[in-house]
Amino acid sequence: MKAIVVRPPQEGVEVRDVNLEEPNNGKILIRTKLSGMCGTDRGIVSGKLTFSRPPDGYDYLVLGHETLGEVVEGNEHFKPKDLVVPVVRRGCGTCLNCKMGRQDFCETGNFTEIGIRGAHGTMREEFLEDPRYLVRIPSVLRDVGVLLEPLSNVVKALNEMEAVQRRTWWSCDDSTYSCRTAVVLGSGPIGLLFSMALRNLGFEVIVANKRPPSPVEMEVVNGINASFVNTSEHKELKPDLLVDTSGHPSAFIPILPKVKKNGAVILFGTTGQENYGLTAEDVTTLVENNIIIFGSVNASKLDFEMGANLLVTLLGKYGELVNKLITKRVGVEEAPEVLRRKVPGEIKTVIEWK
Amino acid sequence: MKAIVVRPPQEGVEVRDVNLEEPNNGKILIRTKLSGMCGTDRGIVSGKLTFSRPPDGYDYLVLGHETLGEVVEGNEHFKPKDLVVPVVRRGCGTCLNCKMGRQDFCETGNFTEIGIRGAHGTMREEFLEDPRYLVRIPSVLRDVGVLLEPLSNVVKALNEMEAVQRRTWWSCDDSTYSCRTAVVLGSGPIGLLFSMALRNLGFEVIVANKRPPSPVEMEVVNGINASFVNTSEHKELKPDLLVDTSGHPSAFIPILPKVKKNGAVILFGTTGQENYGLTAEDVTTLVENNIIIFGSVNASKLDFEMGANLLVTLLGKYGELVNKLITKRVGVEEAPEVLRRKVPGEIKTVIEWK
Amino acid sequence: MKAIVVRPPQEGVEVRDVNLEEPNNGKILIRTKLSGMCGTDRGIVSGKLTFSRPPDGYDYLVLGHETLGEVVEGNEHFKPKDLVVPVVRRGCGTCLNCKMGRQDFCETGNFTEIGIRGAHGTMREEFLEDPRYLVRIPSVLRDVGVLLEPLSNVVKALNEMEAVQRRTWWSCDDSTYSCRTAVVLGSGPIGLLFSMALRNLGFEVIVANKRPPSPVEMEVVNGINASFVNTSEHKELKPDLLVDTSGHPSAFIPILPKVKKNGAVILFGTTGQENYGLTAEDVTTLVENNIIIFGSVNASKLDFEMGANLLVTLLGKYGELVNKLITKRVGVEEAPEVLRRKVPGEIKTVIEWK
Amino acid sequence: MKAIVVRPPQEGVEVRDVNLEEPNNGKILIRTKLSGMCGTDRGIVSGKLTFSRPPDGYDYLVLGHETLGEVVEGNEHFKPKDLVVPVVRRGCGTCLNCKMGRQDFCETGNFTEIGIRGAHGTMREEFLEDPRYLVRIPSVLRDVGVLLEPLSNVVKALNEMEAVQRRTWWSCDDSTYSCRTAVVLGSGPIGLLFSMALRNLGFEVIVANKRPPSPVEMEVVNGINASFVNTSEHKELKPDLLVDTSGHPSAFIPILPKVKKNGAVILFGTTGQENYGLTAEDVTTLVENNIIIFGSVNASKLDFEMGANLLVTLLGKYGELVNKLITKRVGVEEAPEVLRRKVPGEIKTVIEWK
Known part of the structure; x- marks a missing residue:
């Protein structure tokens, strides 16, 4: 064959x-x-x-x-x-x-x-x-359904995020995530799937890239009630949750000291090629603010099963947007x-x- | 007064x-x-x-x-x-x-x-x-008992470590931490209290500093069955758990890619003054290995109470060593x-x- | 008005x-x-x-x-x-x-x-x-969407079930719940919503009632690939998870000693009117088998939000069956x-x- | 030999x-x-x-x-x-x-x-x-140290209690357990070890038996700042945590409806020989109050290790009382x-x- x-x-x-x-x-x-x-x-x-x-x-x-x-x-x-x-x-x-x-x-x-x-x-x-x-x-x-494999990795990362954030009470005072803002660095398939999954969990979502969005990206971002930030023009991001899908230290390290207290950072990207400095002052901020950073890779079979459920939800909520x-x-x-x-x-x- | x-x-x-x-x-x-x-x-x-x-x-x-x-x-x-x-x-x-x-x-x-x-x-x-x-x-x-305040911060950090590591099964196949090695960077009071607390949890412990140990440090390290590594001479540290009490990016960043799969890094130190580069390759390693890094500050009242219990245990186990x-x-x-x-x-x- | x-x-x-x-x-x-x-x-x-x-x-x-x-x-x-x-x-x-x-x-x-x-x-x-x-x-x-309120209570109970079962590893060796059987006592709206939600989590599901199923009940049970047991004829239920929606001690107490090791029992029903004996032998079985039993009431706003997502998933998976x-x-x-x-x-x- | x-x-x-x-x-x-x-x-x-x-x-x-x-x-x-x-x-x-x-x-x-x-x-x-x-x-x-084996079972049960109570926030508003009262049914070795361990966690503790205490029991109960209740005379127990070491349904079932909202019940005893009725009204109370009940048996090696630490703490805090x-x-x-x-x-x- x-x-x-x-x-x-x-x-x-x-x-x-x-x-x-x-x-x-x-x-x-x-x-x-x-x-x-x-x-x-x-x-x-x-x-x-x-x-x-x-x-x-x-x-x-x-x-x-x-x-x-x-x-x-x-x-x-x-x-x-x-x-x-x-x-x-x-x-x-x-x-x-x-x-x-x-x-x-x-x-x-x-x-x-x-x-x-x-x-x-x-x-x-x-x-x-x-x-x-x-x-x-x-x-x-x-x-x-061909999107399930990449989505399963997103599900694993977000399940892990929820698991590690049980270290304290991180939900809002109405039990939801409505007071939390996630910044997703990168607007490729993984970035957009993270954005959809996070909107579905109730987060405010900002998709960030160092260039303007393509028409399809913009359509998806608007369709899920998220917003897009071109980081080459706008720098003031203060996320509760930062998701890096770029793998570039230069993309996420400058945002680390701005992550809000008790916030979390998911490292997902692996494709970058560079070196960017972390200062002792950054480290102090990570310590003083109880920031958690974790790398996440791959997915379990349960993540695939829950990802399939999520994909059905996204399709029901956003319809054609998923196909796009x-x-x-x-x-x-x-x-x-x-x-x-x-x-x-x-x-x-x-x-x-x- | x-x-x-x-x-x-x-x-x-x-x-x-x-x-x-x-x-x-x-x-x-x-x-x-x-x-x-x-x-x-x-x-x-x-x-x-x-x-x-x-x-x-x-x-x-x-x-x-x-x-x-x-x-x-x-x-x-x-x-x-x-x-x-x-x-x-x-x-x-x-x-x-x-x-x-x-x-x-x-x-x-x-x-x-x-x-x-x-x-x-x-x-x-x-x-x-x-x-x-x-x-x-x-x-x-x-x-x-005057050591309780610094110890309470150690207790908070280790409780948080145990909380976040519930993301997967990280204990050994006999339910203990006997197969896990912790490297503690720094041999000041916080470094030694971390070392004692980690030995008490069942970890193998390596205390690391960029200089030889003082006699009292050596006595404490030996007394708790830990070991001391002078990092200016010996570099090959492969911890499951890395605790930085130095605040120096140059102390812990080089060890990050060597932390074992599913391992954790506690950032506790806040006194450093420098800048050290994180490479995209390091980031890929953090992702591929599911590494978790978190800053930890301060302690709750419960951490003080459990710290007091721990201090009684350490005194019972190690006697004079605690006073030293x-x-x-x-x-x-x-x-x-x-x-x-x-x-x-x-x-x-x-x-x-x- | x-x-x-x-x-x-x-x-x-x-x-x-x-x-x-x-x-x-x-x-x-x-x-x-x-x-x-x-x-x-x-x-x-x-x-x-x-x-x-x-x-x-x-x-x-x-x-x-x-x-x-x-x-x-x-x-x-x-x-x-x-x-x-x-x-x-x-x-x-x-x-x-x-x-x-x-x-x-x-x-x-x-x-x-x-x-x-x-x-x-x-x-x-x-x-x-x-x-x-x-x-x-x-x-x-x-x-x-009018089904969301009752479903939210189911979501709360199942989230709590997953939370308390983190006391040990209760998932199957493929990370899913495919090896676990849930018995749901009662085939009213709550019983059927529990059954749908549990199928969606990957459990095998047996809906049990002390009478034969109505045609609609049978259609729903078949449509979600669950099975129905008439407990007046068949008694040998050995669940990993038992959900009582009846409130009748006589319905669930006889099954308690048959719940599998490390299993869980959700008490949800509140409408019964009777008294049924628990023997010391039953208690010994609960102890020896690490059985957990909990009452669950009401739901948080997050449970409503996640329940809405679940309802979209059920609608996508089962279509008309939900309307029925x-x-x-x-x-x-x-x-x-x-x-x-x-x-x-x-x-x-x-x-x-x- | x-x-x-x-x-x-x-x-x-x-x-x-x-x-x-x-x-x-x-x-x-x-x-x-x-x-x-x-x-x-x-x-x-x-x-x-x-x-x-x-x-x-x-x-x-x-x-x-x-x-x-x-x-x-x-x-x-x-x-x-x-x-x-x-x-x-x-x-x-x-x-x-x-x-x-x-x-x-x-x-x-x-x-x-x-x-x-x-x-x-x-x-x-x-x-x-x-x-x-x-x-x-x-x-x-x-x-x-010969007390470690029974104590290890207590440690397992209390670790499990803390694990399952993470379903919500059950600590007091100062992060400790100071606002929680535990009632321990039975004043044998297991009952007293539970009482000591719970005092050490910060609970108020009431040891209950259906007879007056022996002099040694009274000495231990007083020494750890707990209190003793003779349940044949006094019935009004309203625990946050109920620990049954008796195995008698007649000892703990009457207290179940009085356990406070979100409370927990540990079943540990296995020696009873009787039958006691649970009413539908009791079940409704368990549901409405989110009560959790679990049987606990045996202990892991980690529970033994942490039990040894606990025993050292108890010895340091209570001295001769442990020997008694x-x-x-x-x-x-x-x-x-x-x-x-x-x-x-x-x-x-x-x-x-x-």
Whole structure:
């Protein structure tokens, strides 16, 4: 069958025929419907993500970890035509967190990730999957379920935010988050999904970027009753919650001393390339203000399940706006080109499999 | 009565007679037995702590927030001769955290702190105190109870550490912390109290400083079965928990990327004066490893009460070692001199009131 | 305007014209669209709910606490045509939980509840409401938003269940609840909403009643992939989570010793009238199995907001099934009759206001 | 060597010579110093505890699970003369809680417990123990460390109480528990240890029994500033926290409706033999008041470690009072008699091994 194939750590990507001969012991056969592309995919294609590697015994890797699939042959729990999304990371099997199904907190680092490290991804016509790693999603998500994988990472980060903020009482005096302002740095797919999820939790949301918004970004931001700030013009951000999706220390370090008392900072971005100084005065402010900062990566199966619920909520609340996050749909043959070069105005580009 | 007086933001300190004429509505009269000195006191004396200020209506401030007192005239709950320690911060009265008695998480900043900002401290022969702010401690703490105030801040930070780490399972597979290593940067009183408290929780502990240990430091470190690392010679620290008591970005930032997966970093120090760069690669590591970093300041009354229990435990376990943290006892007349200049080899210097 | 009026503790209910002359300081004018009826309303009408009372200065009480309204005159946050649902309980203003917006945990008991105790309800054509007590809901909930109030109580109970079960690791080894079975005693509106919410969290769900299901009940139970057990025929229930919506000790006490280790029991029902024995052997089983049992009442504003999100999710997943919970819609004039006597086959009866 | 031996489920107990021939792979050789006796031991001796059983391959069981031992031959972590206490329960090895070292929450029931079910206890001159199950305690606990095992169960229950009460804000408005009253039903060793631990957390404590206190009980209750209530004379108990150590439904069920709003009930006792009715009105009160009730059994290794710290605190605060909980010390030859029949006025009877 056709698959989109890379050879990390070498640069490059191609469509080719593969025959994976996977063992089918209790697995579910799934037809790929949509595949999302993200910065990680492009990092692998460019040869820059040095941790990417083929599965043992292979000299190539099938790309793809953002997936919407349809069951072809199921079992008692999965029926043909069920829509499914596979989780990305598979645990090491030895550390406690992996034994608990929290491979997103794997302590050994000996996990695999489909389409990224040590396991084939889903940018192929069909794949077999262990039901343990499959999340069924409702049919109403047929068009946008491919967004579940990135959204699951947002859900994990926000669940963790709520968990760590239980260190004190951080809700408002009406029990909600209505008095809290979140600033989201970056207006890519992750930034916009964070913004939607935070609006849904009741936060005021400011999306910030160092450039003006694109028309689609503006439409989404307005549609969810958030606001957009161009940080090259406006600097006075005083968030209760700061979410960095950029990975650039220069984007978030200057805002750290302005985060309000007891506030939180989520570090999510990993793509930056620079160095920015933290002063002792900044440190004093972090201490005096009880600021908490945490990096968040990956998601558990529960985060996928709750993410699917959230996606249904967003679709019910915002309708077409959710679909607009998918700015382009390409065929398989066009995929290598858009994997090499971001589409102008892109939020999320997806591959349609026939 | 005699008191140790400062005039922030001016430099200087003196012993003088004061007559405070405080209203005694239900307050407890307390005789000061011991006063501890810390970096904050010296910062005020040097004129560098710009947030320090006298109470409204005064042009001077009685210094002192580390206290061991003895009740002179009590009430139904406090009897004469009871040993007591006052909490330092008094809430703003308006934010939710202050209403909950968690003024250490005050959101408005409109709190006062005795001996520091807006309220007279306890470096005086006697003081009146609202019982709400008083913690009674057992008589076995007669000699070392003056350490409770700094210890309470350690207790708050470690309680918060345990709270935030509930985001996942971070204990070892025998339910304890026996598999976790804490690195404590700094071997001053706070560093050693953190080390003792962490040993008591079951952590392996490494005390790190950029110089060799003093004999007393070495005795304490050995006595609690911890180890000492001179970071000017040895750099390879891979902690699960990193506690910075230095406030120097250059001390802790280089260790951040080496903190183990799911690890935590407590920022406690506020005295540094420098700038150190955080790279985008560091940020990626924080994200990929789910690292959490938080600043911690002050303590609740509960932290004082649990700190008193902890101090009794430490005394029972380590005996004389706890007393050795008090490296010098001076009379009131000598106090200004040691408040201006740290005593060589000092861990904690205290003032004995007659 | 027309209102449905009771005179607790007297029996009886009538439609009459009222003129409440409420002060409008910053309040929102709302037109009532739908009012739900529940056991509490019928308890008041029957004169059996002895805690029900009119507001101060009134000798009657406008009934109604399950509401869907539409804004007539709003403010900067609420626009005309916005759909809104008011929360029911309003805090005492003095206890900490009420100050935190958690009036559902009020410690003094000095709260009021609209349509129940000390405050007029919403079974009237229009009402003025403080925005602090109003939850805006998305327009997609136009037909079923009247279910939000009962659902909010379910959300509170399940949030609390998740909170208390953090005492240990209770999720399955894939991080979800897929290995957990919930038994819900009672198939009324609360029982079915619990069942839907629990399916949505990933639990296996068994709805139990001591009679066969009605056709609508069966349709809902099948539609959410739950199962129904007639407990008069089948007794062997071994839940991980037991939810009692009946209030009958004879319904849940016999199941207590069968709840699985580390399991939880939610007591939600308050309408029973009997006595059932707990044996010392039962107590031993509760101890040996670490069973947790808790009563849950009311909901916070956050529970309403999250309940609105959940209702959108349920509507997206189950579509028409949610509407089927509303088994009858009556006009205002018919309301007194159905408030006196339950409609056969009723799940939820609602009043349509013109 | 000499051991105290039972043959469950048969009645009876004897001192005899045993030769266990245990494999010594990495185990620590320990000399037993003191063994505590409790209701479980007497239940086994009387033949009433039907779950008690010898280890596989044996027709007898060495009794004993409350232990203070001294290391004879150690390893790098345990030195000769170190005082140690073994944990009681050893996990099933298969469920998640056991993998996490939380065998006190074992889900399969396939655990063993030394001296109780499936594993020899420590009422013998010496035993070999896997270091994983050993807790070292400070030398200051030489006389009272035998109380650690019962105390560890108290620590587990109170930790769990604090965990589940995080469902809302239950501390007082000064952050402590000073406004909370705990009623402890039963004044045996467990009742008094709960009382001491709760005083140490800052609760007001009322010890209740249906008879007048013994002189030692009165001394302990007075010494910790608690009070004693004879429930046969005085019934009006309104606790925030109710701890039942009796196992009698008739002791705690009548108090359930009087537990204050948001209060908690710990069920710890397992020895009662009766039946007492719970009314629907009681259930309504539990619901309306958000009452939480949980059974608590056993303890994790962390609970033992924190229990050792607590015991040092209690010894430092209360001195001789802790020792007074040990009301009698007997030699090995006398042990069978006191295992058959409780000593009048007994709180805790211990066996001294030479």
